[in-house]
Amino acid sequence: MDARYDLAGRRAIVTGGAGGLGRGIAAALRDAGATVELWDANPRALDAAASGLGVGRRPVDITDPAAVDEAAAAAFAAHGRIDILVNNAGILGEVKPVWETDPRNFEAVLRVNLFGTYLVSRALLGRMRLQEPRPGIGGHALRGHVVNIASIQGKEGMALAAAYSASKAGVIALTKSTAKETARDGIVVTAVTPAAAETAMAKEISAARRADILSRIPMGRFVEVEEVARMVLWLSSDECSFSTGGIFDLSGARATY
Ligand SMILES: NC(=O)c1ccc[n+]([C@@H]2O[C@H](COP(=O)([O-])OP(=O)(O)OC[C@H]3O[C@@H](n4cnc5c(N)ncnc54)[C@H](O)[C@@H]3O)[C@@H](O)[C@H]2O)c1
Structure with a gap:
Protein backbone atom coordinates (compact mmCIF):
# COMPACT_ATOMS: atom_id res chain seq x y z
CA MET A 1 0.00 0.00 0.00
CA ASP A 2 1.10 3.57 -0.69
CA ALA A 3 2.49 4.67 2.70
CA ARG A 4 1.29 8.24 3.19
CA TYR A 5 1.69 8.21 6.95
CA ASP A 6 4.97 7.91 8.78
CA LEU A 7 4.50 5.53 11.71
CA ALA A 8 8.22 4.80 12.10
CA GLY A 9 9.03 3.99 15.71
CA ARG A 10 5.37 3.30 16.62
CA ARG A 11 4.44 0.01 18.25
CA ALA A 12 1.07 -1.43 17.29
CA ILE A 13 -1.16 -4.31 18.39
CA VAL A 14 -3.90 -5.68 16.13
CA THR A 15 -6.29 -8.14 17.80
CA GLY A 16 -7.88 -10.76 15.57
CA GLY A 17 -4.77 -10.17 13.51
CA ALA A 18 -4.94 -13.57 11.84
CA GLY A 19 -8.25 -12.72 10.16
CA GLY A 20 -9.02 -10.95 6.90
CA LEU A 21 -9.36 -7.36 8.11
CA GLY A 22 -6.71 -7.80 10.79
CA ARG A 23 -4.10 -8.92 8.26
CA GLY A 24 -4.92 -6.02 5.94
CA ILE A 25 -4.74 -3.48 8.78
CA ALA A 26 -1.47 -4.99 10.06
CA ALA A 27 0.07 -4.83 6.58
CA ALA A 28 -0.88 -1.14 6.25
CA LEU A 29 0.59 -0.29 9.68
CA ARG A 30 3.75 -2.26 8.86
CA ASP A 31 4.12 -0.53 5.48
CA ALA A 32 3.84 2.85 7.24
CA GLY A 33 6.82 1.87 9.42
CA ALA A 34 5.16 0.63 12.64
CA THR A 35 6.35 -2.43 14.57
CA VAL A 36 3.27 -4.64 14.61
CA GLU A 37 2.20 -7.47 16.90
CA LEU A 38 -0.80 -9.65 16.04
CA TRP A 39 -2.96 -11.05 18.83
CA ASP A 40 -5.26 -13.94 18.00
CA ALA A 41 -6.90 -16.96 19.64
CA ASN A 42 -6.26 -19.23 16.65
CA PRO A 43 -2.57 -20.22 17.00
CA ARG A 44 -2.23 -21.85 13.57
CA ALA A 45 -3.78 -18.97 11.67
CA LEU A 46 -1.77 -16.57 13.82
CA ASP A 47 1.53 -18.24 12.91
CA ALA A 48 0.64 -18.22 9.22
CA ALA A 49 -0.43 -14.56 9.27
CA ALA A 50 2.52 -13.30 11.32
CA SER A 51 5.06 -15.25 9.23
CA GLY A 52 3.43 -14.11 6.00
CA LEU A 53 3.50 -10.46 7.07
CA GLY A 54 6.85 -10.63 8.84
CA VAL A 55 5.39 -9.17 12.06
CA GLY A 56 5.18 -10.25 15.71
CA ARG A 57 2.58 -12.55 17.24
CA ARG A 58 1.03 -13.29 20.60
CA PRO A 59 -1.53 -16.07 21.04
CA VAL A 60 -4.25 -14.71 23.31
CA ASP A 61 -7.94 -15.27 23.86
CA ILE A 62 -9.32 -11.78 24.41
CA THR A 63 -12.20 -13.11 26.51
CA ASP A 64 -9.81 -14.30 29.25
CA PRO A 65 -9.05 -11.42 31.67
CA ALA A 66 -5.85 -12.98 33.08
CA ALA A 67 -4.51 -13.91 29.63
CA VAL A 68 -5.19 -10.41 28.30
CA ASP A 69 -3.48 -8.77 31.24
CA GLU A 70 -0.49 -11.11 30.88
CA ALA A 71 -0.28 -10.37 27.14
CA ALA A 72 -0.45 -6.61 27.77
CA ALA A 73 2.32 -6.80 30.36
CA ALA A 74 4.46 -8.91 28.01
CA ALA A 75 3.88 -6.54 25.07
CA PHE A 76 4.91 -3.54 27.17
CA ALA A 77 7.97 -5.43 28.44
CA ALA A 78 8.95 -6.31 24.86
CA HIS A 79 8.30 -2.93 23.22
CA GLY A 80 8.57 -0.40 26.04
CA ARG A 81 5.35 1.30 24.96
CA ILE A 82 2.29 0.73 22.77
CA ASP A 83 1.26 3.60 20.48
CA ILE A 84 -1.51 1.97 18.47
CA LEU A 85 -4.17 -0.56 19.48
CA VAL A 86 -6.62 -1.87 16.90
CA ASN A 87 -9.43 -3.81 18.60
CA ASN A 88 -10.42 -5.92 15.62
CA ALA A 89 -11.11 -9.47 16.90
CA GLY A 90 -14.74 -10.44 16.47
CA ILE A 91 -17.18 -13.23 15.65
CA LEU A 92 -20.48 -13.22 13.78
CA GLY A 93 -22.45 -15.85 15.70
CA GLU A 94 -25.51 -17.63 14.44
CA VAL A 95 -27.73 -16.03 11.80
CA LYS A 96 -31.25 -16.56 13.19
CA PRO A 97 -34.23 -14.61 14.55
CA VAL A 98 -33.92 -13.88 18.25
CA TRP A 99 -36.54 -16.48 19.20
CA GLU A 100 -34.53 -19.25 17.56
CA THR A 101 -31.13 -18.29 18.95
CA ASP A 102 -29.18 -20.23 21.53
CA PRO A 103 -28.56 -18.06 24.62
CA ARG A 104 -25.04 -19.46 24.84
CA ASN A 105 -24.32 -18.23 21.31
CA PHE A 106 -25.74 -14.79 22.06
CA GLU A 107 -23.52 -14.61 25.13
CA ALA A 108 -20.45 -15.84 23.21
CA VAL A 109 -20.84 -13.08 20.59
CA LEU A 110 -21.11 -10.39 23.27
CA ARG A 111 -18.21 -11.98 25.11
CA VAL A 112 -15.78 -11.75 22.19
CA ASN A 113 -16.96 -8.58 20.47
CA LEU A 114 -17.81 -6.38 23.44
CA PHE A 115 -16.32 -7.89 26.60
CA GLY A 116 -13.09 -8.83 24.79
CA THR A 117 -12.74 -5.32 23.36
CA TYR A 118 -13.32 -3.96 26.86
CA LEU A 119 -10.72 -6.31 28.39
CA VAL A 120 -8.01 -5.40 25.85
CA SER A 121 -8.85 -1.69 26.18
CA ARG A 122 -8.74 -2.00 29.96
CA ALA A 123 -5.34 -3.68 29.97
CA LEU A 124 -3.73 -1.45 27.32
CA LEU A 125 -5.26 1.94 28.17
CA GLY A 126 -4.27 1.62 31.82
CA ARG A 127 -0.67 1.25 30.66
CA MET A 128 -0.73 3.63 27.69
CA ARG A 129 -1.86 6.59 29.81
CA LEU A 130 1.24 6.19 31.99
CA GLN A 131 3.77 6.18 29.13
CA GLU A 132 5.80 9.22 28.06
CA PRO A 133 3.83 11.48 25.72
CA ARG A 134 5.15 12.43 22.27
CA PRO A 135 4.70 15.88 20.79
CA GLY A 136 1.97 15.55 18.16
CA ILE A 137 1.13 17.98 15.37
CA GLY A 138 0.76 21.49 16.82
CA GLY A 139 2.67 20.42 19.92
CA HIS A 140 -0.30 18.64 21.51
CA ALA A 141 0.94 15.72 23.62
CA LEU A 142 0.02 12.30 22.27
CA ARG A 143 0.27 8.97 24.05
CA GLY A 144 -1.50 6.80 21.52
CA HIS A 145 -4.39 5.86 19.29
CA VAL A 146 -7.03 3.16 19.78
CA VAL A 147 -9.21 2.14 16.84
CA ASN A 148 -12.16 -0.17 17.49
CA ILE A 149 -13.66 -2.14 14.62
CA ALA A 150 -17.43 -1.92 15.03
CA SER A 151 -19.89 -2.47 12.15
CA ILE A 152 -22.64 -0.64 10.31
CA GLN A 153 -24.95 -3.23 11.91
CA GLY A 154 -24.12 -1.65 15.28
CA LYS A 155 -25.70 1.61 14.09
CA GLU A 156 -28.66 0.22 12.15
CA GLY A 157 -29.36 -3.16 13.73
CA MET A 158 -29.79 -6.13 11.41
CA ALA A 159 -32.42 -8.85 11.25
CA LEU A 160 -31.01 -12.32 12.11
CA ALA A 161 -27.96 -10.77 13.75
CA ALA A 162 -29.22 -9.30 17.03
CA ALA A 163 -26.26 -10.42 19.12
CA TYR A 164 -23.73 -9.19 16.58
CA SER A 165 -25.51 -5.86 16.08
CA ALA A 202 -18.62 -12.95 4.93
CA LYS A 203 -18.25 -16.59 3.84
CA GLU A 204 -20.25 -17.75 6.87
CA ILE A 205 -23.52 -16.45 5.38
CA SER A 206 -25.89 -17.88 2.76
CA ALA A 207 -26.09 -16.58 -0.83
CA ALA A 208 -29.53 -15.05 -0.11
CA ARG A 209 -28.23 -13.25 2.98
CA ARG A 210 -25.25 -12.01 1.01
CA ALA A 211 -27.52 -10.63 -1.75
CA ASP A 212 -29.68 -8.94 0.89
CA ILE A 213 -26.63 -7.26 2.47
CA LEU A 214 -25.30 -6.18 -0.93
CA SER A 215 -28.67 -4.67 -1.86
CA ARG A 216 -28.44 -2.35 1.18
CA ILE A 217 -25.15 -0.80 -0.01
CA PRO A 218 -25.88 2.00 -2.52
CA MET A 219 -22.39 1.70 -4.02
CA GLY A 220 -23.36 -1.85 -5.01
CA ARG A 221 -20.24 -3.57 -3.73
CA PHE A 222 -18.56 -4.77 -0.54
CA VAL A 223 -15.85 -2.66 1.08
CA GLU A 224 -12.28 -3.69 0.19
CA VAL A 225 -10.03 -4.76 3.06
CA GLU A 226 -7.54 -2.09 1.91
CA GLU A 227 -10.22 0.60 2.17
CA VAL A 228 -10.78 -0.31 5.82
CA ALA A 229 -7.01 -0.45 6.39
CA ARG A 230 -6.49 3.01 4.89
CA MET A 231 -9.02 4.57 7.23
CA VAL A 232 -7.54 2.76 10.24
CA LEU A 233 -4.12 4.05 9.17
CA TRP A 234 -5.33 7.65 9.28
CA LEU A 235 -7.09 7.07 12.60
CA SER A 236 -3.80 5.63 14.01
CA SER A 237 -1.66 8.53 12.82
CA ASP A 238 -0.77 11.90 14.36
CA GLU A 239 -3.00 13.46 11.68
CA CYS A 240 -5.94 12.22 13.73
CA SER A 241 -5.61 14.51 16.73
CA PHE A 242 -9.03 15.97 17.62
CA SER A 243 -11.48 13.32 16.37
CA THR A 244 -11.45 11.30 19.58
CA GLY A 245 -14.81 9.65 20.28
CA GLY A 246 -15.58 9.75 16.56
CA ILE A 247 -17.32 6.89 14.76
CA PHE A 248 -16.26 6.69 11.12
CA ASP A 249 -18.44 5.07 8.46
CA LEU A 250 -17.16 2.80 5.71
CA SER A 251 -20.55 1.97 4.31
CA GLY A 252 -20.74 2.86 0.62
CA ALA A 253 -23.60 5.24 1.59
CA ARG A 254 -25.53 2.59 3.52
CA ALA A 255 -25.30 4.65 6.71
CA THR A 256 -28.11 7.15 7.08
CA TYR A 257 -26.82 8.90 10.21
N1 LIG B 1 -16.07 -8.98 7.26
C1 LIG B 1 -17.06 -8.13 7.37
O1 LIG B 1 -17.98 -8.10 6.56
C2 LIG B 1 -17.06 -7.14 8.52
C3 LIG B 1 -17.88 -6.00 8.42
C4 LIG B 1 -17.88 -5.08 9.48
C5 LIG B 1 -17.11 -5.33 10.59
N2 LIG B 1 -16.34 -6.45 10.67
C6 LIG B 1 -15.55 -6.66 11.89
O2 LIG B 1 -14.19 -6.70 11.53
C7 LIG B 1 -13.47 -7.48 12.49
C8 LIG B 1 -12.59 -8.48 11.75
O3 LIG B 1 -13.43 -9.38 11.07
P1 LIG B 1 -12.96 -10.23 9.79
O4 LIG B 1 -13.96 -9.98 8.75
O5 LIG B 1 -11.53 -10.01 9.52
O6 LIG B 1 -13.22 -11.70 10.37
P2 LIG B 1 -12.27 -12.98 10.43
O7 LIG B 1 -13.15 -14.07 10.91
O8 LIG B 1 -11.51 -13.12 9.16
O9 LIG B 1 -11.21 -12.59 11.59
C9 LIG B 1 -11.55 -12.50 12.95
C10 LIG B 1 -10.32 -12.92 13.76
O10 LIG B 1 -10.64 -12.77 15.16
C11 LIG B 1 -10.08 -13.88 15.85
N3 LIG B 1 -10.77 -14.11 17.11
C12 LIG B 1 -12.04 -14.56 17.28
N4 LIG B 1 -12.29 -14.72 18.60
C13 LIG B 1 -11.17 -14.33 19.26
C14 LIG B 1 -10.81 -14.27 20.63
N5 LIG B 1 -11.66 -14.67 21.61
N6 LIG B 1 -9.57 -13.84 20.96
C15 LIG B 1 -8.71 -13.46 20.00
N7 LIG B 1 -8.98 -13.52 18.68
C16 LIG B 1 -10.20 -13.95 18.32
C17 LIG B 1 -10.26 -15.04 14.89
O11 LIG B 1 -9.40 -16.13 15.23
C18 LIG B 1 -9.95 -14.40 13.55
O12 LIG B 1 -8.58 -14.52 13.22
C19 LIG B 1 -14.53 -8.11 13.39
O13 LIG B 1 -14.64 -7.36 14.59
C20 LIG B 1 -15.80 -7.98 12.58
O14 LIG B 1 -16.95 -7.96 13.39
C21 LIG B 1 -16.30 -7.35 9.65
Missing part, protein backbone atom coordinates in the same frame (compact mmCIF):
# COMPACT_ATOMS: atom_id res chain seq x y z
CA ALA A 166 -25.98 -5.33 19.83
CA SER A 167 -22.33 -6.16 20.48
CA LYS A 168 -21.19 -3.63 17.87
CA ALA A 169 -23.56 -0.97 19.25
CA GLY A 170 -21.85 -1.70 22.55
CA VAL A 171 -18.44 -1.21 20.94
CA ILE A 172 -19.61 2.20 19.67
CA ALA A 173 -20.69 3.25 23.19
CA LEU A 174 -17.47 1.80 24.66
CA THR A 175 -15.50 3.88 22.15
CA LYS A 176 -17.27 7.12 23.08
CA SER A 177 -16.96 6.38 26.81
CA THR A 178 -13.24 5.52 26.76
CA ALA A 179 -12.57 8.55 24.54
CA LYS A 180 -14.10 10.79 27.20
CA GLU A 181 -12.02 9.08 29.90
CA THR A 182 -8.72 9.49 28.01
CA ALA A 183 -9.38 12.87 26.34
CA ARG A 184 -6.88 14.64 28.60
CA ASP A 185 -4.31 11.83 28.42
CA GLY A 186 -3.40 12.34 24.78
CA ILE A 187 -5.04 9.08 23.74
CA VAL A 188 -7.33 9.27 20.71
CA VAL A 189 -10.06 6.59 20.68
CA THR A 190 -12.20 6.08 17.59
CA ALA A 191 -14.22 3.36 15.86
CA VAL A 192 -15.03 2.43 12.28
CA THR A 193 -18.33 0.97 11.11
CA PRO A 194 -17.61 -1.04 7.95
CA ALA A 195 -20.25 -2.57 5.74
CA ALA A 196 -19.55 -6.14 4.60
CA ALA A 197 -16.04 -7.09 3.43
CA GLU A 198 -14.85 -10.24 1.67
CA THR A 199 -13.31 -12.09 4.62
CA ALA A 200 -13.91 -15.43 6.36
CA MET A 201 -16.81 -13.76 8.19
Whole structure:
Protein backbone atom coordinates (compact mmCIF):
# COMPACT_ATOMS: atom_id res chain seq x y z
CA MET A 1 0.00 0.00 0.00
CA ASP A 2 1.10 3.57 -0.69
CA ALA A 3 2.49 4.67 2.70
CA ARG A 4 1.29 8.24 3.19
CA TYR A 5 1.69 8.21 6.95
CA ASP A 6 4.97 7.91 8.78
CA LEU A 7 4.50 5.53 11.71
CA ALA A 8 8.22 4.80 12.10
CA GLY A 9 9.03 3.99 15.71
CA ARG A 10 5.37 3.30 16.62
CA ARG A 11 4.44 0.01 18.25
CA ALA A 12 1.07 -1.43 17.29
CA ILE A 13 -1.16 -4.31 18.39
CA VAL A 14 -3.90 -5.68 16.13
CA THR A 15 -6.29 -8.14 17.80
CA GLY A 16 -7.88 -10.76 15.57
CA GLY A 17 -4.77 -10.17 13.51
CA ALA A 18 -4.94 -13.57 11.84
CA GLY A 19 -8.25 -12.72 10.16
CA GLY A 20 -9.02 -10.95 6.90
CA LEU A 21 -9.36 -7.36 8.11
CA GLY A 22 -6.71 -7.80 10.79
CA ARG A 23 -4.10 -8.92 8.26
CA GLY A 24 -4.92 -6.02 5.94
CA ILE A 25 -4.74 -3.48 8.78
CA ALA A 26 -1.47 -4.99 10.06
CA ALA A 27 0.07 -4.83 6.58
CA ALA A 28 -0.88 -1.14 6.25
CA LEU A 29 0.59 -0.29 9.68
CA ARG A 30 3.75 -2.26 8.86
CA ASP A 31 4.12 -0.53 5.48
CA ALA A 32 3.84 2.85 7.24
CA GLY A 33 6.82 1.87 9.42
CA ALA A 34 5.16 0.63 12.64
CA THR A 35 6.35 -2.43 14.57
CA VAL A 36 3.27 -4.64 14.61
CA GLU A 37 2.20 -7.47 16.90
CA LEU A 38 -0.80 -9.65 16.04
CA TRP A 39 -2.96 -11.05 18.83
CA ASP A 40 -5.26 -13.94 18.00
CA ALA A 41 -6.90 -16.96 19.64
CA ASN A 42 -6.26 -19.23 16.65
CA PRO A 43 -2.57 -20.22 17.00
CA ARG A 44 -2.23 -21.85 13.57
CA ALA A 45 -3.78 -18.97 11.67
CA LEU A 46 -1.77 -16.57 13.82
CA ASP A 47 1.53 -18.24 12.91
CA ALA A 48 0.64 -18.22 9.22
CA ALA A 49 -0.43 -14.56 9.27
CA ALA A 50 2.52 -13.30 11.32
CA SER A 51 5.06 -15.25 9.23
CA GLY A 52 3.43 -14.11 6.00
CA LEU A 53 3.50 -10.46 7.07
CA GLY A 54 6.85 -10.63 8.84
CA VAL A 55 5.39 -9.17 12.06
CA GLY A 56 5.18 -10.25 15.71
CA ARG A 57 2.58 -12.55 17.24
CA ARG A 58 1.03 -13.29 20.60
CA PRO A 59 -1.53 -16.07 21.04
CA VAL A 60 -4.25 -14.71 23.31
CA ASP A 61 -7.94 -15.27 23.86
CA ILE A 62 -9.32 -11.78 24.41
CA THR A 63 -12.20 -13.11 26.51
CA ASP A 64 -9.81 -14.30 29.25
CA PRO A 65 -9.05 -11.42 31.67
CA ALA A 66 -5.85 -12.98 33.08
CA ALA A 67 -4.51 -13.91 29.63
CA VAL A 68 -5.19 -10.41 28.30
CA ASP A 69 -3.48 -8.77 31.24
CA GLU A 70 -0.49 -11.11 30.88
CA ALA A 71 -0.28 -10.37 27.14
CA ALA A 72 -0.45 -6.61 27.77
CA ALA A 73 2.32 -6.80 30.36
CA ALA A 74 4.46 -8.91 28.01
CA ALA A 75 3.88 -6.54 25.07
CA PHE A 76 4.91 -3.54 27.17
CA ALA A 77 7.97 -5.43 28.44
CA ALA A 78 8.95 -6.31 24.86
CA HIS A 79 8.30 -2.93 23.22
CA GLY A 80 8.57 -0.40 26.04
CA ARG A 81 5.35 1.30 24.96
CA ILE A 82 2.29 0.73 22.77
CA ASP A 83 1.26 3.60 20.48
CA ILE A 84 -1.51 1.97 18.47
CA LEU A 85 -4.17 -0.56 19.48
CA VAL A 86 -6.62 -1.87 16.90
CA ASN A 87 -9.43 -3.81 18.60
CA ASN A 88 -10.42 -5.92 15.62
CA ALA A 89 -11.11 -9.47 16.90
CA GLY A 90 -14.74 -10.44 16.47
CA ILE A 91 -17.18 -13.23 15.65
CA LEU A 92 -20.48 -13.22 13.78
CA GLY A 93 -22.45 -15.85 15.70
CA GLU A 94 -25.51 -17.63 14.44
CA VAL A 95 -27.73 -16.03 11.80
CA LYS A 96 -31.25 -16.56 13.19
CA PRO A 97 -34.23 -14.61 14.55
CA VAL A 98 -33.92 -13.88 18.25
CA TRP A 99 -36.54 -16.48 19.20
CA GLU A 100 -34.53 -19.25 17.56
CA THR A 101 -31.13 -18.29 18.95
CA ASP A 102 -29.18 -20.23 21.53
CA PRO A 103 -28.56 -18.06 24.62
CA ARG A 104 -25.04 -19.46 24.84
CA ASN A 105 -24.32 -18.23 21.31
CA PHE A 106 -25.74 -14.79 22.06
CA GLU A 107 -23.52 -14.61 25.13
CA ALA A 108 -20.45 -15.84 23.21
CA VAL A 109 -20.84 -13.08 20.59
CA LEU A 110 -21.11 -10.39 23.27
CA ARG A 111 -18.21 -11.98 25.11
CA VAL A 112 -15.78 -11.75 22.19
CA ASN A 113 -16.96 -8.58 20.47
CA LEU A 114 -17.81 -6.38 23.44
CA PHE A 115 -16.32 -7.89 26.60
CA GLY A 116 -13.09 -8.83 24.79
CA THR A 117 -12.74 -5.32 23.36
CA TYR A 118 -13.32 -3.96 26.86
CA LEU A 119 -10.72 -6.31 28.39
CA VAL A 120 -8.01 -5.40 25.85
CA SER A 121 -8.85 -1.69 26.18
CA ARG A 122 -8.74 -2.00 29.96
CA ALA A 123 -5.34 -3.68 29.97
CA LEU A 124 -3.73 -1.45 27.32
CA LEU A 125 -5.26 1.94 28.17
CA GLY A 126 -4.27 1.62 31.82
CA ARG A 127 -0.67 1.25 30.66
CA MET A 128 -0.73 3.63 27.69
CA ARG A 129 -1.86 6.59 29.81
CA LEU A 130 1.24 6.19 31.99
CA GLN A 131 3.77 6.18 29.13
CA GLU A 132 5.80 9.22 28.06
CA PRO A 133 3.83 11.48 25.72
CA ARG A 134 5.15 12.43 22.27
CA PRO A 135 4.70 15.88 20.79
CA GLY A 136 1.97 15.55 18.16
CA ILE A 137 1.13 17.98 15.37
CA GLY A 138 0.76 21.49 16.82
CA GLY A 139 2.67 20.42 19.92
CA HIS A 140 -0.30 18.64 21.51
CA ALA A 141 0.94 15.72 23.62
CA LEU A 142 0.02 12.30 22.27
CA ARG A 143 0.27 8.97 24.05
CA GLY A 144 -1.50 6.80 21.52
CA HIS A 145 -4.39 5.86 19.29
CA VAL A 146 -7.03 3.16 19.78
CA VAL A 147 -9.21 2.14 16.84
CA ASN A 148 -12.16 -0.17 17.49
CA ILE A 149 -13.66 -2.14 14.62
CA ALA A 150 -17.43 -1.92 15.03
CA SER A 151 -19.89 -2.47 12.15
CA ILE A 152 -22.64 -0.64 10.31
CA GLN A 153 -24.95 -3.23 11.91
CA GLY A 154 -24.12 -1.65 15.28
CA LYS A 155 -25.70 1.61 14.09
CA GLU A 156 -28.66 0.22 12.15
CA GLY A 157 -29.36 -3.16 13.73
CA MET A 158 -29.79 -6.13 11.41
CA ALA A 159 -32.42 -8.85 11.25
CA LEU A 160 -31.01 -12.32 12.11
CA ALA A 161 -27.96 -10.77 13.75
CA ALA A 162 -29.22 -9.30 17.03
CA ALA A 163 -26.26 -10.42 19.12
CA TYR A 164 -23.73 -9.19 16.58
CA SER A 165 -25.51 -5.86 16.08
CA ALA A 166 -25.98 -5.33 19.83
CA SER A 167 -22.33 -6.16 20.48
CA LYS A 168 -21.19 -3.63 17.87
CA ALA A 169 -23.56 -0.97 19.25
CA GLY A 170 -21.85 -1.70 22.55
CA VAL A 171 -18.44 -1.21 20.94
CA ILE A 172 -19.61 2.20 19.67
CA ALA A 173 -20.69 3.25 23.19
CA LEU A 174 -17.47 1.80 24.66
CA THR A 175 -15.50 3.88 22.15
CA LYS A 176 -17.27 7.12 23.08
CA SER A 177 -16.96 6.38 26.81
CA THR A 178 -13.24 5.52 26.76
CA ALA A 179 -12.57 8.55 24.54
CA LYS A 180 -14.10 10.79 27.20
CA GLU A 181 -12.02 9.08 29.90
CA THR A 182 -8.72 9.49 28.01
CA ALA A 183 -9.38 12.87 26.34
CA ARG A 184 -6.88 14.64 28.60
CA ASP A 185 -4.31 11.83 28.42
CA GLY A 186 -3.40 12.34 24.78
CA ILE A 187 -5.04 9.08 23.74
CA VAL A 188 -7.33 9.27 20.71
CA VAL A 189 -10.06 6.59 20.68
CA THR A 190 -12.20 6.08 17.59
CA ALA A 191 -14.22 3.36 15.86
CA VAL A 192 -15.03 2.43 12.28
CA THR A 193 -18.33 0.97 11.11
CA PRO A 194 -17.61 -1.04 7.95
CA ALA A 195 -20.25 -2.57 5.74
CA ALA A 196 -19.55 -6.14 4.60
CA ALA A 197 -16.04 -7.09 3.43
CA GLU A 198 -14.85 -10.24 1.67
CA THR A 199 -13.31 -12.09 4.62
CA ALA A 200 -13.91 -15.43 6.36
CA MET A 201 -16.81 -13.76 8.19
CA ALA A 202 -18.62 -12.95 4.93
CA LYS A 203 -18.25 -16.59 3.84
CA GLU A 204 -20.25 -17.75 6.87
CA ILE A 205 -23.52 -16.45 5.38
CA SER A 206 -25.89 -17.88 2.76
CA ALA A 207 -26.09 -16.58 -0.83
CA ALA A 208 -29.53 -15.05 -0.11
CA ARG A 209 -28.23 -13.25 2.98
CA ARG A 210 -25.25 -12.01 1.01
CA ALA A 211 -27.52 -10.63 -1.75
CA ASP A 212 -29.68 -8.94 0.89
CA ILE A 213 -26.63 -7.26 2.47
CA LEU A 214 -25.30 -6.18 -0.93
CA SER A 215 -28.67 -4.67 -1.86
CA ARG A 216 -28.44 -2.35 1.18
CA ILE A 217 -25.15 -0.80 -0.01
CA PRO A 218 -25.88 2.00 -2.52
CA MET A 219 -22.39 1.70 -4.02
CA GLY A 220 -23.36 -1.85 -5.01
CA ARG A 221 -20.24 -3.57 -3.73
CA PHE A 222 -18.56 -4.77 -0.54
CA VAL A 223 -15.85 -2.66 1.08
CA GLU A 224 -12.28 -3.69 0.19
CA VAL A 225 -10.03 -4.76 3.06
CA GLU A 226 -7.54 -2.09 1.91
CA GLU A 227 -10.22 0.60 2.17
CA VAL A 228 -10.78 -0.31 5.82
CA ALA A 229 -7.01 -0.45 6.39
CA ARG A 230 -6.49 3.01 4.89
CA MET A 231 -9.02 4.57 7.23
CA VAL A 232 -7.54 2.76 10.24
CA LEU A 233 -4.12 4.05 9.17
CA TRP A 234 -5.33 7.65 9.28
CA LEU A 235 -7.09 7.07 12.60
CA SER A 236 -3.80 5.63 14.01
CA SER A 237 -1.66 8.53 12.82
CA ASP A 238 -0.77 11.90 14.36
CA GLU A 239 -3.00 13.46 11.68
CA CYS A 240 -5.94 12.22 13.73
CA SER A 241 -5.61 14.51 16.73
CA PHE A 242 -9.03 15.97 17.62
CA SER A 243 -11.48 13.32 16.37
CA THR A 244 -11.45 11.30 19.58
CA GLY A 245 -14.81 9.65 20.28
CA GLY A 246 -15.58 9.75 16.56
CA ILE A 247 -17.32 6.89 14.76
CA PHE A 248 -16.26 6.69 11.12
CA ASP A 249 -18.44 5.07 8.46
CA LEU A 250 -17.16 2.80 5.71
CA SER A 251 -20.55 1.97 4.31
CA GLY A 252 -20.74 2.86 0.62
CA ALA A 253 -23.60 5.24 1.59
CA ARG A 254 -25.53 2.59 3.52
CA ALA A 255 -25.30 4.65 6.71
CA THR A 256 -28.11 7.15 7.08
CA TYR A 257 -26.82 8.90 10.21
N1 LIG B 1 -16.07 -8.98 7.26
C1 LIG B 1 -17.06 -8.13 7.37
O1 LIG B 1 -17.98 -8.10 6.56
C2 LIG B 1 -17.06 -7.14 8.52
C3 LIG B 1 -17.88 -6.00 8.42
C4 LIG B 1 -17.88 -5.08 9.48
C5 LIG B 1 -17.11 -5.33 10.59
N2 LIG B 1 -16.34 -6.45 10.67
C6 LIG B 1 -15.55 -6.66 11.89
O2 LIG B 1 -14.19 -6.70 11.53
C7 LIG B 1 -13.47 -7.48 12.49
C8 LIG B 1 -12.59 -8.48 11.75
O3 LIG B 1 -13.43 -9.38 11.07
P1 LIG B 1 -12.96 -10.23 9.79
O4 LIG B 1 -13.96 -9.98 8.75
O5 LIG B 1 -11.53 -10.01 9.52
O6 LIG B 1 -13.22 -11.70 10.37
P2 LIG B 1 -12.27 -12.98 10.43
O7 LIG B 1 -13.15 -14.07 10.91
O8 LIG B 1 -11.51 -13.12 9.16
O9 LIG B 1 -11.21 -12.59 11.59
C9 LIG B 1 -11.55 -12.50 12.95
C10 LIG B 1 -10.32 -12.92 13.76
O10 LIG B 1 -10.64 -12.77 15.16
C11 LIG B 1 -10.08 -13.88 15.85
N3 LIG B 1 -10.77 -14.11 17.11
C12 LIG B 1 -12.04 -14.56 17.28
N4 LIG B 1 -12.29 -14.72 18.60
C13 LIG B 1 -11.17 -14.33 19.26
C14 LIG B 1 -10.81 -14.27 20.63
N5 LIG B 1 -11.66 -14.67 21.61
N6 LIG B 1 -9.57 -13.84 20.96
C15 LIG B 1 -8.71 -13.46 20.00
N7 LIG B 1 -8.98 -13.52 18.68
C16 LIG B 1 -10.20 -13.95 18.32
C17 LIG B 1 -10.26 -15.04 14.89
O11 LIG B 1 -9.40 -16.13 15.23
C18 LIG B 1 -9.95 -14.40 13.55
O12 LIG B 1 -8.58 -14.52 13.22
C19 LIG B 1 -14.53 -8.11 13.39
O13 LIG B 1 -14.64 -7.36 14.59
C20 LIG B 1 -15.80 -7.98 12.58
O14 LIG B 1 -16.95 -7.96 13.39
C21 LIG B 1 -16.30 -7.35 9.65
